[in-house]
Amino acid sequence: MKLTKAVITAAGPNQNQVPLQHLVDLDGDEKTALQIIIEEVVAAGIEAIAIVTQPGDREAYAEAAGQFAEFLQFLEQPRPRGYGEALHRAAVFVGDDAFVHLVSDHLYISGETRRCTQQLVETARKERCPVSAVQATHEAMLPYYGTIGGRRLEGSDILYLVESVVEKPTPTEAEQSLLIPGLRAGRYLCMFGMHVLTPVVMEILAAQLAAEPDQRLSLSPALSVLATRERYLAMELNGARYNIGVKYGLLTAQLALALNGRERDEVLGRIIELLATQRQGGA
Numbered sequence: 001m002k003l004t005k006a007v008i009t010a011a012g013p014n015q016n017q018v019p020l021q022h023l024v025d026l027d028g029d030e031k032t033a034l035q036i037i038i039e040e041v042v043a044a045g046i047e048a049i050a051i052v053t054q055p056g057d058r059e060a061y062a063e064a065a066g067q068f069a070e071f072l073q074f075l076e077q078p079r080p081r082g083y084g085e086a087l088h089r090a091a092v093f094v095g096d097d098a099f100v101h102l103v104s105d106h107l108y109i110s111g112e113t114r115r116c117t118q119q120l121v122e123t124a125r126k127e128r129c130p131v132s133a134v135q136a137t138h139e140a141m142l143p144y145y146g147t148i149g150g151r152r153l154e155g156s157d158i159l160y161l162v163e164s165v166v167e168k169p170t171p172t173e174a175e176q177s178l179l180i181p182g183l184r185a186g187r188y189l190c191m192f193g194m195h196v197l198t199p200v201v202m203e204i205l206a207a208q209l210a211a212e213p214d215q216r217l218s219l220s221p222a223l224s225v226l227a228t229r230e231r232y233l234a235m236e237l238n239g240a241r242y243n244i245g246v247k248y249g250l251l252t253a254q255l256a257l258a259l260n261g262r263e264r265d266e267v268l269g270r271i272i273e274l275l276a277t278q279r280q281g282g283a
Contacts, residue, residue, distance in 0.1 A: 001098050001125045003196065006041040006049045007090040010034075010061070010104035011077035016054045018245045019104040020064045023254050026109075026261035032064040033244060036107055041100055042068070044117040050075055050093040051104075052086045082216035088205040098124070098198045105245035106193035107253045109260050111238040117194060119237050123159070124196035129231040132162070132223065133192035135241055136183055139171045144243065145190035146220040148234050149178040150227075160189065160234040162227045167220035189234060191220075192241050201226050 010019055019034035041049060050073045053061055058074045065072055073093060077086045087101065100117060108116040116133065124131045134148060146167050153159040160180065169178060174188050183189070204222045226232050242253035258267040 001128050001196075003098055003100060003121055003125065004045065004047040005094060005097055006046045006100040006102065007052065007087060007094065008037060008041075008049060008102050008104050009052045009083065009086045010057070011052050011054050011080070011086045011089075012083065012105075013080050015105055015245060016057050018250075020060060021244070021250055023107075023250070023257060024261075024263075026257055028261060028263045032066070033107060034061065034064045034104065035066050035068065037102060037104060038065060038068045038071075040108060040115055040117050041102060042071070043115045044100065044121045046100055046117075047071070048073065048093075050090045052077055052089050054080075080216070082218055084205050084217035084219045084222055085209060087219060088202060088209060088217075091199075091202040091206065094199055094202060096199055098130070098196060101195045101197055103193040105243060105249075107242045107244055107257070108192075108194070109240050109242070109256055111240070116192075116237050116239040116241075119239070120194055120196055120235060123233075123235050127159075127231075127233055129233060130198050130201070130226060131196045131233045131235050133194040133237050133241075134160070134189040134234045135192050135236065136187045137190035139174060139186045139188060141190065142171060142174055142188065143168050144246065146218075146223070147174055147178050147191070148180075148189045150180065150189075150234065152180070152182060153233065158236040160236075162223075162232045162234050164227060165191075165220045165223040167218045189236070192237065193243075194237075194241075197226075198230065200229055204229070 021033050025031050052075045055076050062069045075089045110116050120133050147169050148162050149164040150160045150162045204225045244250045244253045
């Protein structure tokens with residue numbers, strides 16, 4: 001499976017400013033969230049990256065990309081017609097190739113030397129099929145994620161054969177159709193914000209757009225159709241995702257980066273000092 005292209009979507013309402021925020025990365029260097037995301041895909045061997053943005057955001061994103069700007073191709077979503085329609089804007093860029101897809105409001109920390117995207121890309125190449133990263137997620141977080149239904153692949157502890165994908169299911173709906181044997185009670189396999197997809201998904205999105213040209217289009221229904229068209233796997237990566245687009249998401253991601261980075265001891269010391277000060281103030 002040839003994998004040299006990536007598509008990053010950043011056109012969602014209230015999403016466009018998130019990748020421009022500055023954080024301190026694992027090495028203690030200040031970078032934009034966009035730079036951290038681009039480094040994630042470049043480390044997996046990606047050579048060309050398309051970013052789908054809102055109109056007028058190109059200049060800000062090019063600046064936020066820093067030294068990576070020359071690798072980027074910018075595409076616009078003129079009207080907010082949904083996540084699926086935004087991804088389909090990259091159909092010509094993708095062409096006949098499989099591609100990596102990331103969202104712009106998630107950051108990732110790997111639990112091993114390989115980055116999360118590297119883990120996913122290597123699995124997709126080995127299995128020669130589309131693979132979506134997933135993470136066991138508490139049911140309270142279901143309103144934020146697409147969730148898969150399926151079964152564990154025989155002989156594997158981390159791979160699942162996807163049978164359906166539901167966008168932001170209710171806990172009742174998830175309990176009825178999305179339970180995965182072996183997961184803890186109240187946990188479901190929710191999307192990680194990272195996929196390796198084939199051009200088939202672009203064909204599915206095009207058909208859905210043609211059928212409902214005036215409707216907002218989500219990606220999850222297309223992924224559910226994809227599961228009926230070709231072998232489609234989900235993978236639990238050795239790592240964690242951090243949604244920086246939700247309340248306190250940026251703070252949580254920064255803490256995770258700091259506590260997993262080179263300056264962990266210094267950060268821990270500052271946190272302890274802060275907590276001690278707060279305790280004294282409340283005494």
